[in-house]
Amino acid sequence: MSQDFEALKATDPKSFGGWTIKGRLGEGGYSTIFLGEKSGQLAALKMIRKELLNDSKVFDRFVTEINNLERIDHPGVARIIESDLSTDVPYIAVEYIEGETLEKRVHNRGPLDEKEWLDCLSKVAAALDYCHKIAITHKDVSPGNILLGDEGPKLIDFGISYHEGDLRVTQPDEVVGTPSYMSPEHWDSSPRSEMDIFSLGSTFIFAGSGHPAFVGKSKQEIRGAIWNESPNFDGLNELQIKILTPLLYKDFKERPTLSELSQWTTQLKKDRSLPVLEKYLISSKEKLLKEPNYLLPTAESSKVRRMYYFFALTILVLIGYVVSSASNESALSEEDLMQEITTSETLDQSNTTPSPSADVQVASRARTSGDAANCYKAVEGKTNDIVRLCTISASKGDIESIWYLGDELQKNKQNSEAAQWFLRGANKGDYNSMLGLVNVYDKLGNTNGRLKWLEECAKGYEGINETSPRSAIGRCKTL
Secondary structure (H helix, E strand, C coil), X not given: CCCCCEXXXXXXXXXXXCEEEEEEEEECCCEXXXXXXXXXXXXXXXXXXHHHCCCHHHHHHHHHHHHHHHHCCCCCECCEEEEECCCCCCEEEEECCCCEEHHHHHHHHCXXXXXXXXXXXXXXXXXXXXXXXXXXXXXXXXXXXEEEECCEEEECCCCCCEECCCCCCCCCXXXXXXXXXXXXXXXXXXXXXXXXXXXXXXXXXXXXXXXXXXXCCCHHHHHHHHHHCXXXXXXXXXXXXXXXXXXXXXCHHHCCCHHHHHHHHHHHCCCCCCHHHHHHHCCHHHHCCCCCHHHCCCHHHHHXXXXXXXHXXXXXXXXXXXXXXXXXXXXXXXXXXXXXXXXXXXXXXXXXXXXXXXXXXXXXXXXXXXXXXXXXXXXXXXCCCHHHHHHHHHHCCCHHHHHHHHHHHHHCCCHHHHHHHHHHHHHCCCHHHHHHHHHHHHHHCCHHHHHHHHHHXXXXXXXXXXXXXXXXXXXXXXX
């Protein structure tokens, strides 16, 4: 075994769970990875860092990683050997693969040649395809999470992975992953397998060129590049560009499946001509730049929200919290409300304030089917399914559903959970969610958070009828 690990620190354990600790392999966001040996077998031991042992979210994420690794049985994924959550420091033992990551390989020896590149892409795509077929999304496909061993490339680090149907450990307002290799939907929707496809494309731009597909000086700049710019294909040959282009379309619905990609790579090893690939390259320049619909608010929804924010602000001042969307239905007819939405360009400043539910119902009627509509119907009908149904559409980024869910959780005295959803809406610029967050933070005693979002709310309404005593900015500043 070639030594590719660091020496132990003075505070590191020398043995654990029957494993002799030989050195350090690396450190992650919440764990340290050691090289261990037991009965002649080597393993990568992943252990929660001591300062995070009491963090319930970290523990839940650790459990999720164990559960997902136990579901996987594929030669392209490092297999789990054992785990123990009962010890003072929980750990996972995963097979040790002697070799370097794709990231180190490229940094040390330059980009992969076409043959090695195609073979590596084919095998990683097959491993991911297997994961997707058993409903697991990796969520952090990147050059640092692909190990190149004697048996071929292997995916590692399922620390933020997600199994469809499980409770989400990563909350909707959290953005996790390796920034330069994240997809547009990493920032704006619930976990979906297509995000791995985009990340795979970005990873293999790096593998074939030595540079990332998207760059920026900060996480926000990188996000902007991923949302708005075409990937940097410099250094790749024509075949590589053709293969990767469809993987990097902004809209996940435009991307091919991993099964299709595996078929392409298998065929291209025999014949560089692949007519079936050409259909995915139609209008490719536009698809590499076009922002998907789930990132773009519509003109109608923007008008709805502007009116909605004002109504919610007024109600919050009057009664101390945002009232239930189902408790004060407006007397306006559907036709009247639709007319108001389509013709009004300013906030309604009248003394008669329709409830938030009435305006959001208009938005729901504009979308008469789908998860958001199911959420709205549950709210209108005051059913017991509000949390369940609204969680589905809120997880997909629907602003109104986020507020409805937060409001319902708040009414159920689940303030911590409500805060997580309101925070997601607030971070997306939803001023009603900001005020919901202010109210919940007040109940939770989070003074700093309350003040922060009051300030953000006031900033957002600068210039909107500031002289009026009923102005939205005035409401923010007097809370």
